[in-house]
Amino acid sequence: MGWPQPSPFPLFDEFEFEDAGPSEEAGGILEGPLLPLRDLVFFPRMVSPLVVGRDRSIEAVEVALERDEPLIAVAQRDPEVDEVEPEDLYEFGTDVIIGRMLRMPDGSLSILAQGRRRVQIVEYIHTEPYIRVRAIPIVESAERTRLTEALMRATLALFEKVVQLNRSMPEDLYVFALNVHEPGWLADLIAQSLSLDTSQRQEVLEALDPATRLQRISVLLAKELDVLELEDQIHSRVQQELDRAQREHFLREQMKAIQTELGETDAFTREVNELRERLAKADLPDEVRAQAEKELERLAAMPPMAPEVGIIRTYLDWILELPWKEETEDNLDLKHVAEVLESNHYGLPKAKERILEYIAVKKLAPDKMRSPILCFVGPPGTGKTSLGRSVAKALGRNFVRVSLGGVRDEAEIRGHRRTYIGAMPGRIIQTMRRAKTINPVFMLDEVDKLGLDFRGDPAAALLEVLDPEQNFAFSDHYLEVPYDLSKVFFITTANTLDPVPPALRDRMEVIEFPSYIEEEKMEIARRFLIPRQIEEHGLAEHPPHFTDAALRRIIREYTYEAGVRNLEREIASICRKAARRLAEGKRPLRQVTAQMLPKLLGPPRFLR
Structure with missing residues (x-):
């Protein structure tokens, strides 16, 4: 059974609500059927359509109309409960009048009801075939004191801001609230208008003192106003971004139109045309060309800011920059x-x-x-x-x-x-x-x-x-x-x-590749290593001469390897020392002998 959102406006102009039964004195006892409500708290003077679908609820409505008894509407603590017991209901509810009833094809009832006054349930008479209770009506004072006057003004000021910021509230709602002169009624009106959960609305209903009720409403309005102001800031930022995006789109379209008139194109179109020209000039295999043309057509059909544009652009660059048929001619001499x-x-x-x-x-x-x-x-x-x-x-x-x-x-x-x-x-x-x-x-x-x-x-x-x-x-x-x-x-x-x-x-x-023997290392050093190091160290004008004994001693006592990398490093070390002597203005190193190696390279590292 679903409950439509109540209207905060009384509908006396459309329907004639009659008094429900004889009038009770203040502090008297009301007896009548009870209507449990799901996700809804009914406030006095508020009008709302209700759809009644549960068997006991239908029976309660029919009994209230047949016997001309008051119908007491009370909110459920848990809206998921179907078979309602007394412990599932709140203690306070509202005495309501049924102004209209329609029986629907599915057997449910559609009624239009208006709240009269708060009631406090004091006794459950029976729960079958419908729930019947005794309740005490709450008589509310309409007197306006200085405190209630101040609370009403503060509440109305907050409510005005909420109505302005909340797009789902009509502006007439604030005008209607201005014409409410009773503090309790004003609090009930605002509570029914705000997006509150059932427990919060029930707290307002159970606040019997109008001043206390207005204070609670002020707190709820302040919280709602904070949320609405933050929502409005977010909406404003989003709207600014949308406006900027629309403006940029409009300017781009204008730019495209101007460029078309001038025979020019935008950067993305120029890039696509450039790729198309490169693809036409490239010498590609048929299968590769077909794949590249397919990807190029996909690229041309995409908007410039699509995420796949960069992926396809990079792929086409690879296709076009790879060598497919270019080759060098071999020297077969x-x-x-x-x-x-x-x-x-x-x-x-x-x-x-x-x-x-x-x-x-x-x-x-x-x-x-x-x-x-x-x-x-x-x-x-x-x-x-x-x-x-x-x-x-x-x-x-x-x-x-x-x-x-x-x-x-x-x-x-x-x-x-x-x-x-x-x-x-x-x-x-x-x-x-x-x-x-x-x-x-x-x-x-x-x-x-x-x-x-x-x-x-x-x-x-x-x-x-x-x-x-x-x-x-x-x-x-x-x-x-x-x-x-x-x-x-x-x-x-x-x-x-x-x-x-x-x-x-x-x-x-x-x-x-076998290891080099000593004679091969000496020959490699003579032909390749020494000339290369002399050139790299700037010693072409004063090249040092390595004696055979010096090379042999370097190979035997300063290196221990199959190749010649360490041999080249030792030769480079000697050349660096020779370059330093020249840079310092000293006499150049003319000859490297075996006896000079301990001074140039340190003590021998390998002894054989």
Whole structure:
């Protein structure tokens, strides 16, 4: 059974409410049926339509009309209770008059009732077939004292502000309140108008003294006014934001119209047109072009401030900046390649021989030769990475390098899907973008340092990259179109093959880099290390000369390694001291002998 919101205005003009039964004297006892109300507190002089649906309630209304008895309306403590008992009802209620009753098709009653006066229930006579009670009517004084006059003025001032701020209250409500001269009636009118819960309205109903009632109403009005003022501030800020947004939209539309008349376009349209021109000029495979055009049409149909605009724009930039068919022409002059390799590296005959064999076969059968996938395995400092640079220089190709040390996520190789915020292609595609050609020398450094965890196995993702049977259509999660890696010259490096999975090892041609012997280290120092350090330290005009005995002693007593990195560091240390002597204006260091090493490098670190 639902209860409509009561009206605070008396409706004597529309209906003629007759007195309910004989008039009782002050302090007399009323006896009559009781009507329990859900979520509603009925106040004296207030008119409200009621829908009566429960059987006992219907019986109570019919008995009140049939016997011309007063109907006592009392609020329930818990509106969810259907079978109401005396303990479920409040002690105070209102004696009401029924002005009109209609029987509805579903059996319920629709009545129009008006409250007469407060009553206090003193006895429950019976609860079946309806609840019947005895109650004492409360006679309220209408006298206005100085206290009640002050309370009425303060209450009306607060009520005026509430009516102004509350959009659901009609302005006539305040005018009606101004014409109420009884303090108790004014408090009841305002209590019925505010959005209060049942317990708060019941407290007002149970306040029998008009002054006390007005004080409670003033407190409730002050709380309501605070909430309404905050709500009004929020609404004002929201309205300002909406007005600003509408103004900006209107100005943008005006700008578009002006630019259209002038033959110009806005920034977003210019950007889309620029992408369309770049896409038309780009030399792309058919499948890639179809995907790019589809994304471009989506971008053109979106509003400029849509969140997906940046995602699609970045994707199209990747598509357009990747090399799809651009490649460099290989230098197939075997003599030139051999000279470049020999000028940059001493020794390493097996690796140099394999490079020359590849160039020879490519020269004879350029369309049938697959790009080799080499794996340089050897101790640190033996020239694996630098040999890759020399190979690129000898062939005339671009050189790119990716370090795989510590990579644990498969997405580092294959990329992230575009559904994720900040998604990017994998390292393979990112490096190909830097290479700017589809046939660079691509070095995958430290392939034996790949990790493995719950995010996937990057070594397994490399199987497709390094397999000539599959890498012509490499699948990156971000691009979602195949990318051709078949023309890339892959070189991987490792210090040891033990951590490399067998399936990945099977796809690579392993070339061992042995440790350098003493004579090879001396030759490398003479040819490469000493000239490079002299140039880097600005000693070209006064280069120090390293004797064979000095180099041999550095190798034996100051380094202990398979490669030449520490040897170069010791030579660099001596060159720094020589550079300091020159900077201080002292005599340049002309010659480095074995006897000078303890002074230059300190005591020997290794004794053999």
